[in-house]
Amino acid sequence: RSSINNKQIQHFRIVHLMMPFDERFNVEDHRYGISANKRMLKNYLRTFVFVTFAVFFVTCAEGSQMHTPDEDFRTELASLRSRIQSGGEMNTAIDESMKEKMNILFxxxxxxxxxxxxxxxxQISHYNGKTKVNTPNLDKLMKESTSFMRHYTQCPVCAPARxxxxxxxTIERTGVQxxxxxxxxxxxxxxxxxxxxxxxxxxxxxILSxxxxxxxxxYGKWHQPKNLYYQSGSTNQERSIRYNAYDFKxxxxxxxxxxxxxxxxLACIDASQDILRKGIIGPEQINTFNGFPYTPTKLDSRYGYPADTPLKPKSEGGEFKKWQTSQNAVIGRDSLGEELSSTHCLATSALNAMDRLISENRPWSLTVSFNSPHPPMVSTGEYFDKYWPLRDNFFVPPSINAEHMANTAYNPDRDPNVQDEGAVKEWxxxxxxxxxxxxxxxxxxxxxxxxxxxxxxxxxxFTSDHGESLGAHGRKGKTTFFEESVHVPLMLRLPGKIPEGKAIDIPTSSIDVFSTILDYVGCKEHDESDGKSLRRFIDETNHNNAHDNECVISEWDYREPTGDGDLTGTLGGTPNFMVVKGNxxxxxxxxxxxxxxxxxxxxDxxxxxxxxxxxxxxxxxSKEIIGKAEYLKALLHGWxxxxxxxxxxxxDPIFNAGEGRGDIDEINLRRTWRRLPVWISDTKLVMGKPALVGSSYIRNExxxxxxxTEGSLEVxxxxxxxxxxxLFSLSGFVAGNIEAxxxxxxxxxxxxxxxxxxxxxxxxxxxxxxxxxDILIQLQGYVAGDKTSSEEKDEQAAVS
Incomplete structure (x- = not known):
């Protein structure tokens, strides 16, 4: 009992008394197989003891409030009941089978x-000789994991990505765009x-619950619809997520x-016993996230303003434009110590959860969702002071100069200082x-x-929801399909089943992570998602059986419902799809x-x-460039x-509120490049690594x-x-007509x-x-570690 806190015992006893007697009787009988007479006697005695303890604990409970959120949460009840009655030991066949199931630490x-x-x-040449981020624990995890080096988020925006x-x-299927x-x-x-x-x-x-x-x-940042907290299809709001917060007091x-x-x-800070300074010193401003002073750096909206300037737009009597008052505009060094940062407080919650989950001797899934390095980018002195004297040696990409953005669908940041190398290095x-x-x-x-x-x-x-521009393309934040915004880390570790130190360079998508989890925990039969398990790359079994499994599609649509049948914004008002295949x-x-x-x-x-x-x-x-554009568009069409x-x-146009002809038709008709009477996807086709299928090695491309153009192409x-x-065979289209x-x-x-x-x-x-x-297409075999020969790279460079 010493490993279970008083509030849990109080909660268990009261809820157990609230259960119908027959239900308690049946649960006990199922779990322990007690004979009828002994069971009846134990139940009467237990009822007497429960009443006594319930009165005692309710009387003594702080504030005389019963912890009610988990009143009907059967999973916790079953676990606590077993632990209390057996002295903390799991002694049934059910519990032994539970022990064998896999845990998830996400x-x-x-x-x-x-x-x-x-x-x-x-591993990236442009960081040679530059100040690098110090991540010894992630470095170690990478050595122990299979890492996906070209992993892309399904959407470079928080809630849709999560x-x-x-x-x-897909974003279209979840509705969270x-x-x-x-x-x-x-x-x-x-x-x-x-x-x-x-x-x-x-x-x-x-599904796991x-x-x-x-x-x-x-624990940590959620930013998803609330219904995902509860059991799917639940009418009585039974939860799948047992706990998601922490009472630090x-x-x-x-x-x-x-x-x-x-x-x-704020709850974590409020529970602190330390005397915390709220007074302003020097150029400090108040951090809108924690309510305490911080020292802004150059890209902070209030940098250079009088101390304690409110971060308010002019429409509310403040000094700033609306876009200057977002979290993106709060950047600097915090006055609070590391133990009162959002990251530290979340880790406290998560570590306590791990203690509890591990002690219960049941399979568990724990998600630890750090808010950092998301804005506001105000870091504690312990870490900020380490990098501040090293900032001049940070690598800043040449794309910080945003002149190239004139030939894109995106705009650089409205703050011109985002193109200032010194300001970006402070950031x-x-x-x-x-x-x-x-x-x-x-x-x-x-x-x-x-x-x-x-x-x-x-x-x-280990992964992230999306990336950060960090000055690339003269931008802050995410919301683009540039690499800095859409390319994220992914590591998977499971000793004995997932290889250590393996790096996979094939493009992969975040919608595949769901299927991968269910695959490894032995729950594939409940997978009705749009993704596919990444085990196909880990075990090297992918051979593109029905279609190309090695291209990635990401998507975003910023429009929202207006309430009168329309959507905000316009159809196609931003790039909506990204297609990645090879380089x-x-x-x-x-x-x-x-x-x-x-x-x-x-x-490349x-x-x-x-x-x-x-x-x-x-x-x-060139024809080669047009062929690649049409090829990528064809991959998007198939997806x-x-x-x-x-x-x-x-x-169906209805999913664009009736605007346009539906995504498939709109994409098919879109063409801002020159038209050709015949285009081909490749003049050199690289065959990927073959997989052993039965007794043969097979690979499909x-x-x-x-x-x-108008008219018909006869092949x-x-x-x-x-x-x-x-060694090869062709199928599908091998002759016939192709219309415009x-x-x-x-x-x-x-x-x-x-x-x-x-x-x-x-x-x-x-x-x-x-x-x-005639068009000749040369086939090239797979080369371990690099699918592209030096000759082909030279040719592609010339084409580009």
Whole structure:
């Protein structure tokens, strides 16, 4: 009993008395198999003792308030009942089976981009000789994990990204396409477009709780619809998330479906016994997040203003424009110590949760969702002071000069100082400091897991919801499809099942994380998501059986319901889709007539994404560039068709409030580059690594061929040539007509008993057609660690 706090005992006894006698009788009989006479006697005696203890604890409870949020929470009751009656030991077959199930430790940061880990920076040449972020615990985790080096968020915005990550569903399917759409009063403005979708969402925690018997807790930033706290389809609001908050004064976990990280931080500070300074010294301002002084740096809106200037817009009698009063405008050094930061307070909640969950000897899922390094970017002196003298040696990308943004669909930040290298380096001081602070507490969580000897049966996941521009493209924040905003870290650790130190360079999507969790915990039968388990890359079993599994689509639509059947903003008012395949990336709006510029980059040769190959260059682009643009658009088309579902999420105009012709048709008709009588996706087709399927090594790739001018393209034949052609076969479209603004797909299959047959190839594909000379496509075998030969890189560079 000493391992269970008094409030839990009080809660258990009172609720047990509230249960119908027959229900208590049946539960006890099922769990312990007690004979009828002994059971009846024990129940009467227990009732007497429970009444006595209930009266005693209610009388003594602080404030005479019963902890009621968990009154009907059966999972906790069952666990506490077993522990109290058996002296803390699990002694039934049910509990033994529970012990064998896998735990989940899901660690997530907010706004941490892919390269903000020390060991990642060590691998990137432009960080050579530069000040690097110190993340020893994440570095160690990476060595113990499989890391996905080209992992992309489904949406570079908080709430849509988190909802997709939790459910494994596209933004169109979740209905959460903006931050405000987590609120019931917003999504209920249009039930069909948003409300019904949101109510149908099902998270991995809900599935683990309902189907696997996991005890699930979640601490930190939530930013998702409240219904994900509760059991799916629940009418009586039974919870899937047992606790999500912490009473720092009483050292008790609590639950509140409206809690947020700001409130949790204030509660943590309020519980402190320290005497805290609130008076202003020198140039300090008041941090709107914690209510205490901080010293602003150059990119803070109040930098250079008189001390204690209110952060208010002019419309409210303040000094600033509305955009200058957001969290993005609060940057500097905090006056509070590290133990009263949001990160430290969250770690306190999470470490207490780990103690409790581990002691219960049942499978558990714990999400620790750090708010950092999300704005306000005010870091404690312990970490800020470390980087401040090193700031001049930070790496700042050349894209800080935003001249290239004129040939994009995006704008640089309204604050011109975001293009000032010195100001950005001061900002980076806070960002690096916040990342290192998170790393410290990640280490504490992992150490706790090791001390409890639960490393082998706990799947550890580390990721972030989206990235941060940090001055790239002259911008703050996220909301773009540039690498800094959309490319995030992902590590998976599970000793004995997931390889240590493995790095996967294939593009992957955050909607696949949901399926991966269910796969490894043995719950695949409950996976109805849009994603697919990443085990296919971890175990190297992917061979692109039905379609290309190695391209990534991200999406965003900033519009919200107005309440009268319309949506705010305009269709295609921002780039809505990103397509990544290999080193190529396309950004495109979902409106054929949108005036925005389409964007395409070769990331290998243009890592800072400053040379848009479309936009102003689209009408003069080479055939090779046009072929890549059409190819990426064709991949997006295929993805939307697979995600469309019976509702027509991407084909029915109703999901754009009747505006336009549906996403699929709008994308098909969109073309801001020159038209060609024949285009081809590749003139050199790189075959990916084959997978062992049965007794054969198999790999499939796909070629696309199309026409965008009027009339019809007649393809006479598509055939294999070369001494190794017997290792390959073609299927799908191999001859016939292709009409204007359409395309066809050719499946290229390699099959052999020896995977080494895919090296040193002499094989090509000949396409004979009605528009001129035959097209020859050279097939190139997989090269470990790099799918692109130096010759091909030189050629691609020349094309770009």
């Amino acid at each position: 660690i997530m940061t907010d706004q941490q981009r892919f390269d903000m880990i020390g060991s990642v920076q060590e 909802s997709a990550l939790s459910t494994g569903c 903006t931050n405000d759409l987590v609120n019931e009063d917003v999504y209920d403005l249009d039930s069909q477009l948003f409300g019904e979708k949101i109510q149908r969402m099902r998270s991995f925690d809900q 309902e189907e696997q018997g996991h005890t699930c807790e979640y 009483r050292n008790n976990p609590t639950f509140d479906d409206s809690v947020n990280v700001h409130q949790e931080l 980076m001081t806070s960002y690096y400091a916040l990342v290192e602070e998170v790393d410290h507490h990640v280490g504490r969580l992992l150490q706790k897991l090791a001390e409890a000897d639960q490393i082998k049966n706990t799947l550890v996941i 190529w990336k396309l950004m495109i709006p979902k409106h054929a007539a949108s005036p925005l510029k389409d964007q395409m980059y070769n990331i 040769h243009d890592p800072y994404e400053m040379n848009n190959l479309l936009g102003d260059n689209g009408l003069s682009a 939307m068709e697979r995600m469309d579902g019976s509702e027509g999420l991407y084909s 796909f070629i696309y061929i199309g026409r965008t 006479h034949s598509i055939v294999l040539e070369g001494t190794n052609s017997d 603004e359409t395309h066809k797909q050719v499946k290229v299959k390699f099959q052999s008993n020896d995977h080494n047959d895919l090296t040193g190839l002499d094989v090509r594909i000949r396409v004979s057609h009605s528009e001129g000379e």
